[in-house]
Amino acid sequence: MSQKVAIVGAGITKFVRRAQETGKELAWQASKMALDSCGLSLKDIDSVSLGTAPDAFDGVHMKGEYLSDGSGGWRKPYMRQFVGGGTGVFAPIHGWMHVASGMFDTCLVVCSEKMSTCYPHPQGAFLTIFDHTTEQALDPTLIWIFALEYNRYMETYGLTKRDIAPVSVKNKKNAMDHPSAQLPMDITVDDVLNSELLAWPVNRLDISPASDGAAAIVLAGEHAAKRITDKPVWIDGVGWNLDTAYWATRDLSYPRYVEKAARMAYDMAGIKEPRREIEIAEPYDPFTYKELHHMEGLLLADRGEAPQLLADGVTQRDGDRPMCPSGGALGVGNPISATGLMKVIEIFLQLRGEAEKRQVPGNPTCGLAQAWGDLMQVGTVVVMRR
Amino acid sequence: MGLSERIERNVDLSYFEGKIPVNYVYTYGLGLEKFFNAIKEKGEFLASRCPECGAVYFPCRIFCERCFSEITRTFKVPGTGTVYSYTVCHLDMDGSPKKEPDVVGLIEVDGTEGAKFVHFIDAKPDKVTIGRKVKPVLKAKKDREGGIFDIKGFRQV
Amino acid sequence: MELGKFKLGGTQLKQSDIDRGKVLTLAQTPDLEYAWDDGVAIGRYLEELKNGKIIARKCNKCGRIMIPPRMFCELCWRATDEWVYCKDTGTVNTYSLCHVNWDASRIPEGEPLHLPALIHIDGASPGMGILHVLGEVDPDRIKIGMKVKAVWKKPGEREGSITDIMHFKPLRAARKKSKKKKSGGR
Ligand SMILES: [Zn+2]
């Protein structure tokens, strides 16, 4: 690796169920804010890494091309990244490669999503995520696979829904302090358990919403970063990993692919004891149990132990190991790729001490963001330090 | 072992038929909302100029893709232009022959420093020439809904 | 930088903004039809389903008997070696009681729920599961680890599809006493 890479600026839109802006207008709003936040203009940007989820959501084939103008890709080296829900952390990993390799001094990383175009909802697009010949004929909904994984997770460790529901309470509450938030709420565990039952064990308040929104960050190499800001946040480790495409044959109780991605990132960042060194994390939380599942995959909790940490308040903003201080996908919203990048931005702001009411105490110096996706088989991780 | 060695005739292959059952509702966005409302309400065509680098966009947009500046103002152009290029389409979307071929033009729009716009040209295929002046033909106001077909097409003048 | 110091983009629309045409929108339904080739391994799998049998494929290097069958082993990264028939029984690895249809519409009160499950098939390697649905069972009595057996369509009605198995039903106990449950086919 020929140079260190820092995040020097960030931008984000509100996350909303249905935005008037087109995907490219959202991308521009977030990207422009990211440049403004660090006093750069588009001519200072050497390369662009775009992340965006399935084309079928926006109803635009070749979404990479479509979003290029709003992402600052005009006449620049421009590349689209895509690993389903894992995209939002995969796009900055690619941006990191662009800069760490020494090919570029700066990279604008943009993630934009307009899921509301699928009308009234994106279930038809989700249907074709399943194998066309062996699974689609069973009329699956996407919720099936999460319900099945959720159930297996509970069974393996003897957990109940009451052990898991507090994730929703915590994240939706945290989101009340996030200016982009779509579903900030002050609710109780009973509210979660009594919300509409979709596919047992998944209730309405266990699930993140479909959203429109965009996020962007500016990456810079070591020398450029120090010129641009006196508060760079360094990307010290990146990791990504994919499990078998035969999802029905995986061990659903433990995301080994997330562990592999985390170990790759920890090795790169020189992290030996993640539980001591990672002070704050944004694990991907499209469903309640996923935050816990991912904490375990990230080695931030023993297998089956994450619900206890949740119960003990360890993962609250003022706990020893805050998880999803932003409010996460459950609270801020889930415009697929933009969610992952929102998580990266949250760690960036937390490490700079600029998270306002969301700020965790103790001046954290090292944090992590993670996303998860494809057919629930990919883990993407970045480790950041100030 | 070739994975497909048993298959000698394509028609013997078995397959599973399906669709991606989606419906879309696209919002026009902030830029095109202005553009199509101006056509619908006033029969006017709006372009925009970047206040920083001067790039001109037609239809109007809310940001400049070249320098990323915000663009808040629009200006009227007559909607007339010049045939920059064209093609004559004899086949329909599904590959079947059309009764009357369509002439699809790429029109360089007057007053926009070279911005181009795709639409139909209302002319016999052998009467279209590159470089000819064209003007837009709008639907009657009561029939306009705010969309690309509020413009019926362009006619050579 | 603090997010609170910026005016964030993203203009929230209400459903009524669309319904009442307050903003311009364009509705479209793409007309895309597909014919997905079954391929070699799944082609044989479906042919055997038509015969009322479940077939897997074995890799002689790692010894795994894989279902759904595949012509290459993704672990050893080599061609698989032989066809192996499995039983039409298995074990529920996990399941859900689903109250919504594939299109997110709610199953009306009183109608049977969808009961998706991952079923580890007997005769395949441990952990080799397929997605299917359960039937002829009281939803409240489904248990992880429960033994189940395929319920096949009549031979003449089978068409070489995963739905030639209507559902899996419990081998014993937990059977539903009341009327038969409809399978989840479209
Ligand atoms: Zn400009």
Ligand SMILES: [Zn+2]
């Ligand atoms: Zn093998």
